Amino acid sequence: MTDAVKLAMFGGSRVVGKQDVTKELVGWPVVTDREHEALRGVLDRGLFTSNDAGRGEVSALQEEWARYVGTAHCAAVANGTAALELALAALDIEPGSEVLVPALTFIGSAVPVLQRRLVPVFVDIDPVTYTMDPIAAEKAVTGRTRAIIAVHLHGLPCDMAALRALAERHGLHLVEDAAQSQGAVHRGRRTGSIGDINAVSLNVVKNLPTCGEGGLVTTDDEKLHERVVLHRQFGEDLRPGKDRDYISRLPAGNEKLSAVQAAFTRCQLTRLDADSAARDRVVRRFLGRLGRLPGVTVPTCPEDRTHAWHILRLRFDPVAAGYPELPPGAFRATVQRALRAEGVPVQPYQVVPLPGQPAFRDLGVPITAYEVSLAVIDDSVTLQRWHLNPRCEPVLDLVVRAFEKVWDRLDQLAPAAAAMDHRPPWHRVMSGAVR
Ligand SMILES: Cc1ncc(COP(=O)(O)O)c(C=O)c1O
Structure with a gap:
């Protein structure tokens, strides 16, 4: 048997050689002149922070993503985990309440539930779509359930119609974890716009990446958006047109996105x-x-x-x-x-x-x-x-x-x-x- 026909595991030659796998063919993210110019632009302008009074890259990304998915509001944040945590914080759910999360997902879908002092209740997945099984979800609802985190795992939108119907039947908030599904559409609506409030990761490996870490939170609800913005930076009131007063209106950390990150994602x-x-x-x-x-x-x-x-x-x-x-x-x-x-x-x-x-x-x-x-x-x-x-x-x-x-x-x-x-x-x- 020649090397080409013998399995590589048994000493034959491999089908996919290192020389076949070039950066040009499989490198991700793809970085073009556009990204180089955009990042140079940030350095030249010197407008680095996210509180850019509507003039900088972060504000522009927020507007562009909101327009792209079709929501009224978008807040750019530090990463996808922070995006989910801020989404839950905005919903102001009583500590100890239960939140449905699929049993098969990335840890970042569920850790924010604990961070908000809520209880994750894990729900099995559908064997074909690998996303939360709506029938199992219904069985997991108790008198303490307050929200569902719908994770579009692997990039496939969940059965959002069934999960929305379930949420309405039981008076639950519906939160999308669209970290893996940027650009995907469910019944004519883009993921990241379908839940009451929605989170996206811009991690460098994602379909819509930044050159590092980032996240986005979208909603049509102005009050929820305001609460995300409040929680994003120390609970301070940083609405445009106001001077910073350094008063923390609630205990919150610092989960902002930088202009460099936003500029890269805008190109992508x-x-x-x-x-x-x-x-x-x-x-x-x-x-x-x-x-x-x-x-x-x-x-x-x-x-x-x-x-x-x-x-x-x-x-x-x-x-x-x-x-x-x-x-x-x-x-x-x-x-x-x-x-x-x-x-x-x-x-x-x-x-x-x-x-x-x-x-x-x-x-x-x-x-x-x-x-x-x-x-x-x-x-x-x-x-x-x-x-x-x-x-x-x-x-x-x-x-x-x-x-x-x-x-x-x-x-x-x-x-x-x-x-x-x-x-x-x-x-x-x-x-x-x-x-
Ligand atoms: C499904 C899912 N949820 C949440 C996250 C968390 O995003 P990040 O890594 O940006 O914090 C990820 C990222 O890997 C993810 O794939």
Whole structure:
């Protein structure tokens, strides 16, 4: 057997070489002359702070994002976690109240709940969309529930119609965590404009990035917006036209965005729609090809929304692949090893449902209640970053070839998967090995 046909895991040559993966094709974010000029402009003008009396980059970004998503107000903040925390602060929910959060999401979706002295109640996900299951959410509502955090995980908008109906039935606030879904649309409305108040992250890896950290909070409600602004800087009244009085009207920290960050994101925003459209075309073609392999379940997008394709999650099913005797987790782990050896950086994204995170252990919620999240974590991997650059298609073509090579040789992997002493991804955390 030649090196080209032997699996790289067994000493063959890899399909995706380091020389194939160039910054031009997969670098993210894409930095053009426009970004360089904008950042130089900030340095030249010397207007660095966010309190720019409507004349600087931060004010301009706030206006442009509000116009883009179609909300009356936008406040730029330090990062996406701060954006959610400020959104919850603005809602002024009584401490000890419960907030529904999906069990499978990034930790930053749930930590703000604790920061506001509220109680996260975790809800299992839908096995197809990987977002909060509205039926499970309804079952989790109690007399103490006050809000739902709808996380558009991986870039796919949640079933916002069902979550809005649920919120209305029980008198709950609906908060969007649109950190991963910039540009995505649900029933004609952009994510980040659908909840009562909405949070976005501008972290450098996001579809709409800054050159570092940033976040945005949007709402149509003037009072909520004013409270976000109050909480954003020490509880001070900093409305335009007033002199700073240095009086903290409530206990709050400093969670502002800088002009450099805003200037970078403004450049990226001018390309967001074009980049999203290019990504949509490339990713759909890529997933169409991967989805033809037996046992590979690729993400899909319901007809009433668009997908921002921020993270691509792929589930592997040994039964459909022709190996019914293999446990799904062992099959996934072996395929993951083989793909990584071929140069494809598949990786886990979230290794434990959030109630299993040490940060939430005090809540005493067993992770066994989150069957769908556990199954998805165990039998799936994710692809991140490479597909964000609109020029990535030649690299994704190689990724398809690597998958095809591995799938043609699953018989060589099966014995390794069968012999494996498989521990699910959450084992390390749940066994107490992580302190
Ligand atoms: C779903 C989700 N929520 C919240 C956050 C927090 O955003 P940030 O990292 O900007 O604080 C992120 C960012 O990674 C995220 O992906």
